[in-house]
Amino acid sequence: MNWRNHIETNDQILVGKPIVKGTRLSVEHIIGLLAAGWTEQQILENYPRLSTESLQAVLQKL
Numbered sequence: 001m002n003w004r005n006h007i008e009t010n011d012q013i014l015v016g017k018p019i020v021k022g023t024r025l026s027v028e029h030i031i032g033l034l035a036a037g038w039t040e041q042q043i044l045e046n047y048p049r050l051s052t053e054s055l056q057a058v059l060q061k062l
Helices: 027-035 040-046 052-061
Strands: none
Touching (some): 040 052
C-alpha cells in the first residue's frame, strides 16, 4: 500500500499538517490517540470516515 494514496497536505486545511484525505483528521491527532492507548478499533468506531486502509497508511507513515 502506498500511504500517499491516503494522506495529503493542503495549506488550506490545518495549516498544511498531514491529514487523512477526505477528512480534517491530522496524522498527528491519530498518532496521539494511539499514544493515549486507543486501539485501532476504537479509532475506527469513533471516526467512521476513516477506513482501515487510511489508518494503516498513518501507521506506515510512522
